[in-house]
Amino acid sequence: MLKKLTQFYYPETIEEACKYLGKKGEKTAVVAGGTSEALRQDNSIEALVDISRVKELNYIRKDSSIYRIGATTPIQDIYKCSDLKGPSGEILKYTAGKIGSTLLRNSITAGGNLAAIFPWSDLPPVYLALDAEVVLRKGKPKRTVPVENLINERPNKFLGENEIIAEIAVPVYGKGTGTSFVKFAKTANDYSMITVATRVTLKSGKIEQARIALNAVTISPVRIKDAEKILEGQKPTSDLIAEAAAKTAEKAEIRKDFRASKEYKREVLEVLVRRSLEEALEMAKK
Amino acid sequence: MKLNTRINGKDYCLEINPNAMLVDVLRQAGLKSVKFGCGEGSCGCCAVMIDGKPRNSCITLAGLAEGAEILTVEGMGNPQEPHALQQAFVDSGSTQCGYCNPGSLIAAKALLDSNPNPSAEDVKDALDGNLCRCTGYVKRIDAVLSAAKAMKKSKKTSRGKK
Numbered sequence: 001m002l003k004k005l006t007q008f009y010y011p012e013t014i015e016e017a018c019k020y021l022g023k024k025g026e027k028t029a030v031v032a033g034g035t036s037e038a039l040r041q042d043n044s045i046e047a048l049v050d051i052s053r054v055k056e057l058n059y060i061r062k063d064s065s066i067y068r069i070g071a072t073t074p075i076q077d078i079y080k081c082s083d084l085k086g087p088s089g090e091i092l093k094y095t096a097g098k099i100g101s102t103l104l105r106n107s108i109t110a111g112g113n114l115a116a117i118f119p120w121s122d123l124p125p126v127y128l129a130l131d132a133e134v135v136l137r138k139g140k141p142k143r144t145v146p147v148e149n150l151i152n153e154r155p156n157k158f159l160g161e162n163e164i165i166a167e168i169a170v171p172v173y174g175k176g177t178g179t180s181f182v183k184f185a186k187t188a189n190d191y192s193m194i195t196v197a198t199r200v201t202l203k204s205g206k207i208e209q210a211r212i213a214l215n216a217v218t219i220s221p222v223r224i225k226d227a228e229k230i231l232e233g234q235k236p237t238s239d240l241i242a243e244a245a246a247k248t249a250e251k252a253e254i255r256k257d258f259r260a261s262k263e264y265k266r267e268v269l270e271v272l273v274r275r276s277l278e279e280a281l282e283m284a285k286k
Numbered sequence: 287m288k289l290n291t292r293i294n295g296k297d298y299c300l301e302i303n304p305n306a307m308l309v310d311v312l313r314q315a316g317l318k319s320v321k322f323g324c325g326e327g328s329c330g331c332c333a334v335m336i337d338g339k340p341r342n343s344c345i346t347l348a349g350l351a352e353g354a355e356i357l358t359v360e361g362m363g364n365p366q367e368p369h370a371l372q373q374a375f376v377d378s379g380s381t382q383c384g385y386c387n388p389g390s391l392i393a394a395k396a397l398l399d400s401n402p403n404p405s406a407e408d409v410k411d412a413l414d415g416n417l418c419r420c421t422g423y424v425k426r427i428d429a430v431l432s433a434a435k436a437m438k439k440s441k442k443t444s445r446g447k448k
């Protein structure tokens with residue numbers, strides 16, 4: 001309920017935002033879309049730093065081989081972006097369109113969706129499948145780290161006190177790569193029960209790189225590396241894909257929730273991973 | 287704290303609680319078209335346009351609207367001079383209990399502002415955050431499509447006048 005909140009700051013630049021966050025003697029937090037911050041039960045926060053009007057954080061750009069998505073870019077802009085193409089562009093757009101609703105997508109930002117990680121967060125597992133990196137800023141100083149590190153260590157622990165997510169950098173893949181995103185939910189706008197994001201990159205008829213990332217069925221976004229290893233270096237066959245899907249279901253630490261039993265989810269997970277890999281492979285062969 | 291916004295073309299300086307949600311602030315300012323529904327961003331009754339984008343005001347901290355331009359249904363039209371969308375909602379039977387209408391109208395207006403020739407699929411996509419428990423959705427889609435047609439027609443006839 002943010003009971004202690006007394007004021008908002010409206011910085012116009014990244015450096016200004018970080019300055020407010022680093023202010024001594026006042027407990028501050030970032031707010032962007034505000035969709036999870038609004039419902040946050042934290043009665044220690046005294047001021048919110050609204051970064052949604054920092055213009056230098058709102059963009060989708062492509063340079064050489066990377067899509068760069070600014071942290072305050074609304075998810076709706078990703079969904080509707082006609083410049084996002086190819087195996088990574090398509091999965092980003094498709095996934096963004098599966099998040100919430102138009103009204104929510106206009107609020108939810110790319111940075112907020114990655115900073116507040118929930119089991120139902122849809123884009124973070126896609127970033128894992130695409131080997132994306134995240135650019136963090138602490139005023140002027142910046143560091144670029146794999147999204148995987150940020151997720152594994154939890155963003156709220158990983159980020160310094162006056163540090164923000166500034167950009168998500170997603171490699172552009174070309175011919176020979178396929179991607180797939182599957183969201184399994186009870187209804188079109190219920191929280192996901194099982195989320196699967198996969199990527200297959202082929203080279204000379206063999207799988208050079210494979211990524212299998214999950215969320216929702218697990219407590220947070222995670223790659224199943226034992227299953228990826230089964231695929232890498234091999235010729236893609238349906239038996240091999242089935243084996244990787246079975247390994248994923250075996251290794252995934254399945255989260256408990258009221259929607260379905262663990263046994264049910266494990267069984268469905270195997271099927272969804274198999275189909276997702278098949279779909280990615282199909283795209284890679286085109 | 288103070289909140290400075292422009293609502294339906296009029297400037298406001300409102301005294302608000304820092305943790306207030308925009309839906310409550312707007313209703314307290316007299317804009318009763320804005321409805322409180324689920325309070326968690328799922329139903330869309332509270333949708334208003336903030337700087338041209340329809341968003342759920344129930345999970346938008348009012349402070350985020352500082353300096354913003356807000357549009358509610360009061361700013362779209364009134365019973366004497368309804369907006370083409372409002373008229374189409376009435377004519378098509380998209381208005382039954384009416385609770386979802388303000389939010390749906392705002393989402394529909396945002397669609398037509400950016401896409402004056404939407405397909406039925408576009409309408410479904412744009413209104414995907416506005417639940418309606420009375421009409422079964424079909425009438426609402428018809429209404430938006432016929433409003434789009436009506437707006438094009440009136441644009442043609444009024445061309446040159448503006």
Ligand SMILES: Cc1cc2nc3c(=O)[nH]c(=O)nc-3n(C[C@H](O)[C@H](O)[C@H](O)COP(=O)(O)OP(=O)(O)OC[C@H]3O[C@@H](n4cnc5c(N)ncnc54)[C@H](O)[C@@H]3O)c2cc1C
Nearest residue numbers: 030032033034035036037109111112113115121122165327
């Ligand atoms: C009804 C509903 C349904 C939803 N469904 C889905 C869904 O299906 N899939 C999905 O993926 N998401 C979904 N979401 C969104 C998700 O739950 C979060 O609310 C959202 O991702 C948060 O983004 P935001 O921009 O609103 O962040 P905010 O609420 O503004 O911030 C969230 C947190 O991140 C921090 N933060 C924000 N930006 C930055 C930054 N740049 N750097 C550092 N820290 C930052 C804030 O300090 C805060 O702690 C849904 C939300 C709602 C309300």
